[in-house]
Amino acid sequence: MIRIPFARSIALAVVAASLLLAGCGSDTPDYNAHDIQGVMPDLAFNLTDESGKPLDADDFAGDITLLFFGYTNCPDICPATMARIRAALGGLDTEQRKRFDVLFVSVDPERDTPERIERFTTSFGPDFVGATGTEEQLRALSKRYRVTYGYGEPNDSGFYLVSHSSAIFVFDPNGRVRLLVNQNESVDGLTQDLKTLLEHLDDTAPPAENA
Amino acid sequence: MSLSEIIHWATPWEPLPWLIAVFALVAICYVCGLARRRRARDILPAIAFFIGLGAMYVVMQTYVDYYAQYMFFIHRGQHLILHHLGPFLIALSMPTAVLAAGAPGWVNRGTRFIGELPPVALVYRFLQHPLISALLFVGLIYFWLWPAVHFTAMLSARDYWVMNLSMAVDGLLFWWFMLDPRRPGTTRTTYSIGLRIIVLWAVMPPQIVLGAYIALADHTVYDVYAVCGRAFPISPIVDQQIGGLITWIPAAMMSVVATLALLRLAFVHEREAGNQTKANAGGPASLHPERSPT
Numbered sequence: 001m002i003r004i005p006f007a008r009s010i011a012l013a014v015v016a017a018s019l020l021l022a023g024c025g026s027d028t029p030d031y032n033a034h035d036i037q038g039v040m041p042d043l044a045f046n047l048t049d050e051s052g053k054p055l056d057a058d059d060f061a062g063d064i065t066l067l068f069f070g071y072t073n074c075p076d077i078c079p080a081t082m083a084r085i086r087a088a089l090g091g092l093d094t095e096q097r098k099r100f101d102v103l104f105v106s107v108d109p110e111r112d113t114p115e116r117i118e119r120f121t122t123s124f125g126p127d128f129v130g131a132t133g134t135e136e137q138l139r140a141l142s143k144r145y146r147v148t149y150g151y152g153e154p155n156d157s158g159f160y161l162v163s164h165s166s167a168i169f170v171f172d173p174n175g176r177v178r179l180l181v182n183q184n185e186s187v188d189g190l191t192q193d194l195k196t197l198l199e200h201l202d203d204t205a206p207p208a209e210n211a
Numbered sequence: 212m213s214l215s216e217i218i219h220w221a222t223p224w225e226p227l228p229w230l231i232a233v234f235a236l237v238a239i240c241y242v243c244g245l246a247r248r249r250r251a252r253d254i255l256p257a258i259a260f261f262i263g264l265g266a267m268y269v270v271m272q273t274y275v276d277y278y279a280q281y282m283f284f285i286h287r288g289q290h291l292i293l294h295h296l297g298p299f300l301i302a303l304s305m306p307t308a309v310l311a312a313g314a315p316g317w318v319n320r321g322t323r324f325i326g327e328l329p330p331v332a333l334v335y336r337f338l339q340h341p342l343i344s345a346l347l348f349v350g351l352i353y354f355w356l357w358p359a360v361h362f363t364a365m366l367s368a369r370d371y372w373v374m375n376l377s378m379a380v381d382g383l384l385f386w387w388f389m390l391d392p393r394r395p396g397t398t399r400t401t402y403s404i405g406l407r408i409i410v411l412w413a414v415m416p417p418q419i420v421l422g423a424y425i426a427l428a429d430h431t432v433y434d435v436y437a438v439c440g441r442a443f444p445i446s447p448i449v450d451q452q453i454g455g456l457i458t459w460i461p462a463a464m465m466s467v468v469a470t471l472a473l474l475r476l477a478f479v480h481e482r483e484a485g486n487q488t489k490a491n492a493g494g495p496a497s498l499h500p501e502r503s504p505t
Contacts (some may be wrong), residue, residue, distance in 0.1 A: 036363075040366065069440065142440075146366055146367075146368065148277075148441070149437070150281075152443070154319055161441060161444045162444070163441045163442075165437075165447075180438065
């Protein structure tokens with residue numbers, strides 16, 4: 001048997017590890033949000049839009065899409081996030097703004113009818129599109145982006161809370177996933193990120209594992 | 212529980228056919244080994260083996276995995292089973308002899324051949340060195356719970372499985388090293404009982420520190436569960452506190468339980484040594500009488 005002294009094998013392992021780490025550096029743009037390029041599959045879904053018609057990812061091709069999961073009865077996160085998106089888009093000039101779509105997906109189809117969703121999204125502006133779907137469609141979309149939702153117990157008046165993802169997923173015009181924006185990112189930070197993204201639209205990585 | 216509910220729970224959230232095949236093959240070999248050997252003293256180890264193997268399967272390839280992906284405290288429970296409890300029970304049952312009896316001859320020959328290849332033997336010896344073993348055991352827990360790393364691991368399907376499988380493999384290596392029932396010095400990786408107890412107690416404080424930090428933090432340490440949504444509405448801080456407690460208390464308790472197992476092993480070794488001086492009168496049955504050569 002070949003014998004390598006233990007100390008020397010540790011030294012070898014350290015050298016190998018540092019070489020591996022050194023190879024990881026590259027010049028990626030600096031975002032406030034999480035750069036999740038290549039981590040998740042391209043945008044794809046089948047849902048129902050605000051007028052009850054089928055909606056899929058092709059309807060968003062060519063635009064930068066901001067995807068958010070929520071429900072219209074949401075007491076805090078959803079309206080606050082939609083308002084933050086509106087404010088962040090307001091920080092862009094008109095030409096830049098035209099390149100963005102906001103897709104609000106309700107994960108509470110029981111209460112959120114297309115009309116109800118439309119009332120909710122139009123209050124934020126024309127770039128906001130609402131959608132929902134069957135349990136199966138919603139599960140397929142949320143599982144694709146590794147998010148979930150769940151329902152709390154209804155109170156005496158039938159009101160119940162819905163747990164859902166608090167993040168905004170940003171897709172480029174080719175439907176590739178680019179950014180994941182946390183709930184605690186400031187409006188200015190988001191505006192800055194959207195500008196940076198516009199400048200770096202072409203630096204796409206090959207698609208990641210497709211679910 | 213109705214049939215549809217059973218099917219719902221038994222269906223893997225993210226099926227990995229090769230992983231299911233590995234579990235099935237190991238279980239089949241073990242059952243065949245039990246049937247061929249027909250020894251009453253295999254029963255207790257077999258129970259430990261199947262509880263360990265079954266628990267590891269359940270947390271990875273049933274609907275439990277869904278909850279582990281979307282609830283921090285269930286994720287911590289999953290890792291407690293993958294890294295501590297499951298591998299501990301499997302190593303305690305010392306299944307090599309039964310598996311070897313059940314596996315086809317070519318599998319045994321192939322495993323022995325690969326195991327004896329100098330690079331493989333060298334890597335194994337390196338990983339089972341007490342210092343490396345302890346560093347890996349604690350290091351992996353810290354690595355995957357590093358907030359930035361944890362964030363990506365929960366978002367990327369690939370990293371998620373790398374995380375879970377690395378915990379399972381490291382758990383098996385660590386407890387295999389810890390609970391090796393052979394007399395110290397039998398193989399190059401069979402270390403003295405005293406040294407093993409030192410390692411067991413050395414890995415305890417870092418786990419307590421990390422668990423306590425998570426349990427007592429007044430802010431959200433892992434925001435990925437808010438980002439991805441939780442399986443059911445629960446206060447993020449409560450989720451985090453329970454998760455921290457699971458990282459803190461049962462994980463550290465495992466070191467205490469393993470110490471007791473090692474003290475018993477030391478006692479068995481001593482008694483065997485005493486019996487050998489009595490003209491090889493056939494020692495009493497120990498927990499693992501067959502010292503399978505590896």
